[in-house]
Amino acid sequence: MSLIPLLFATMNSKDDLVRHYHWLRQYGLNDSHSGNASVRDSDSLWITPTGCCADTLSSGDLVECRLDGFIGKGASMDARLHLAIYQSNPEICAVLHSHGPYSVAMTMDNEEFLPADFEGQLYFSRVPVLTIPYDQYEARSPRMVAEILADYPIAVVRGHGVYACANSLNLAYKWTCSLELSAKTAFIAQQAGKI
Numbered sequence: 001m002s003l004i005p006l007l008f009a010t011m012n013s014k015d016d017l018v019r020h021y022h023w024l025r026q027y028g029l030n031d032s033h034s035g036n037a038s039v040r041d042s043d044s045l046w047i048t049p050t051g052c053c054a055d056t057l058s059s060g061d062l063v064e065c066r067l068d069g070f071i072g073k074g075a076s077m078d079a080r081l082h083l084a085i086y087q088s089n090p091e092i093c094a095v096l097h098s099h100g101p102y103s104v105a106m107t108m109d110n111e112e113f114l115p116a117d118f119e120g121q122l123y124f125s126r127v128p129v130l131t132i133p134y135d136q137y138e139a140r141s142p143r144m145v146a147e148i149l150a151d152y153p154i155a156v157v158r159g160h161g162v163y164a165c166a167n168s169l170n171l172a173y174k175w176t177c178s179l180e181l182s183a184k185t186a187f188i189a190q191q192a193g194k195i
Helices: 003-026 079-088 101-105 118-123 134-149 169-191
Strands: 036-041 044-047 063-066 094-098 127-130 154-157 161-166
Touching (some): 003 036, 003 044, 003 094, 003 169, 063 079, 079 161, 094 169, 101 161, 101 169, 134 161, 154 169, 161 169
Parallel strands (some): 127 154
Antiparallel strands (some): 036 044, 036 094, 044 063, 154 161
16 A cells, blocks of 8 residues: 555645644634644544644644554643543544633633524534633543533533534534634623623
8 A cells, every 4th residue: 555645645634734723823713822723644643732833833743642542742731632532432533622712701600502693503502611620620621521522513611712523624613613603693692682
């Protein structure tokens, strides 16, 4: 078997990951150095490095991890969480973590977010909101987020951010953007006294 098609596929998925991570920053869903993203490639995954700048990230900066639990040097602090999501659901090929301001703000005091807008209701009948204390985040978040994302395409960690997973980067990005628009719409409706 030729390694050229495999290498080509890997390079394309890595470039696609970088493109989607740039978009999270470009469209205000992350600041310059926040969030993380990964894409599955057979028994491995490529993830953004910890503390990376979305404005300058390139595919060569991505860190390889493996589904057997190996985490490459410099991988995002959420690498264990990403691994747990992939390990619990073999159909998942992409995970995006973002900090959309409306998504975070509109879930600060709830156990779930119920979109009021038509599109939001079409995509998400319910968006679970998890409470994970800051000092327990690294220990508890992999299991808690992976368990909830086994049943939902998207979830929010209260006061922190959004995790979206799907069988493609494009779909995980769609879920992320759709939730942010639903949260923004709910915020505007609340300000206008409509809900």
